[in-house]
Amino acid sequence: MSEANASATRITPGNALRPEDIALEVRTGLAKPSEDTAEYALRLGDDALILAQRLGHWISRAPELEEDIALGNIALDQLGHARSLLSYAGGAMVNDDGSAKSEDDLAYFRREHEFRSVQLFEQPNGDFAATIARQFVVSYYQFLLYSRLTESKDATLAAIAAKAVKEVDYHRDHAAQWVLRLAGGTEESRKRMIHGFRIMWPYVEELFRDDDLTGRLAEAGIAVAPSSLKEDFDRLTGEVLTEAGLEVPDVPAAPGGGRQGRHSEHLGYILAEMQVLAREHPGASW
């Protein structure tokens, strides 16, 4: 079977899609995103990559072995989504030698202002409650986003979303269970859960902001307009918060700007650590 034939059957919604399959499609020219679509994939891919980097820190430090495994699993899922999305995005971006940018070109050789993740994803882990607060928001957002994206007219995005949504559904359940436990556990855990939501909530609004790019792509049936997810997000997260006896924090929204490359102070440190080895050996393969 030729490389092209091998991959032609892979990218269908519901298939066990691997990042390598997407990369192969991009290399063989079977998958070719438009510049807009690539930018959109880059946004979602960067969100997932930065979150994976954050969550990976918990492995060997979690409150219980089961959580080392659970948070590690969520980090791995996010990393998988990031790899697929970045591989696809790279199909419309070229290196100096004319080759398409790979997932690693994009992850390791861009600087802060070239990352397109929103600021929520780069927020520090804090304590376990802060991590759960961030994860709760992210999981509901991603679940709604990927659910809708399965209907994208872009076959590759639809296929990535079809795989991701099943995984993110578990992340959502995991986070919601912990919100209930921490809010309803001890006085200490409730206080920490409330604090966790207070420090993460300023970055929630940015998730649902439309711009010209999402406008064009949503119109074409390729992307989901972020604002269109807000109502369901409020309703679904509201149900859990109500059950937990919590309220949506009354805190002002941060200006954000991650989609345009404006980040918090945190991203520089994340990238410094993530990229250091790859940059010490440019051109090396691992």
Added chain:
Amino acid sequence: MAAQNLQSVPVELTAGTSETAEADGQANFDRVIAEDSRIEPKDWMPPAYRKTLLRQISQHAHSEIIGMQPEANWISRAPSLKRKAILMAKVQDEAGHGLYLYSAAETLGQNRDEMTDALIAGKARYSSIFNYPALTWADMGAIGWLVDGAAICNQVPLCRASYGPYGRAMVRICKEESFHQRQGFEILLELSNGTPAQKQMAQDAVNRWYAPALMMFGPPDDDSPNSKQSMAWNIKRFSNDELRSRFVGMMVEQVRVLGLTLPDDQIRFNEDTKKWEHGPLDWDEFHEVLAGRGPCNSQRLERRREAHDDGAWVREAAAAYAAKQLNKQKEYAA
């Protein structure tokens, strides 16, 4: 958190209620061992057998958990996203191995919390190898190839250990360990075929991990007092030196494929004994590390203690929430 519901069963109480029962139990135990069959948790077993297994399985579990640290150290800096994913999955597997093994140990009457307390109090041992630092990315290769390779040599025979829960846990663990070793080999192979700096990094890592990996099999046979009894009980199947020799033979073959060398010019195959031999190992260093004076002993334990202490409020919250839910259910039922 299931561990919190288990009551610790004092070893003495489970060792039989009357002399007749104990004699019957001993007879059954002897028969099972003679038939090379399996002892299960509810079977009578000699207190010393229980104690030996509990020590061995809990030490093995602790080794998996402490062993997560040197590799977790490189997750954030893995040089490609594929390697990052593989490394995350590997460290996650190790947490899983720790869980199976703690569960197997719990069947002998000690709960996970007690074992964890012993670990962070510095009273329980874990494999000394994890007290060495993982300094470069190539260490991820050397740990997988040499450390997991040595672990497999040790653990494959344990799949036939006479204690059922331990043997069964080892079957799954060994399958995953063999993936781990292959990924370590692959990392080194890629580095060895890479730039001169990468190849140097790989050789340096192999040089540092070789001797500690050989010492993972434990002291030489004439200095290993517990081995004889463990072999009589069908827990251990081969002696430390026998396993070490086999391991050296395997590594000699594989290092050639890697295009690297082992830092030991005295390796040879002894035609008379049909066994591989290696150069002298620094057993003083081994005992120093074992006694807590290794490069990372303090760091590894402190990290585990910190995670445990930082997570205390979370575990308390989960227990309190579970108790409240149970009360609600009871009220509803009433």
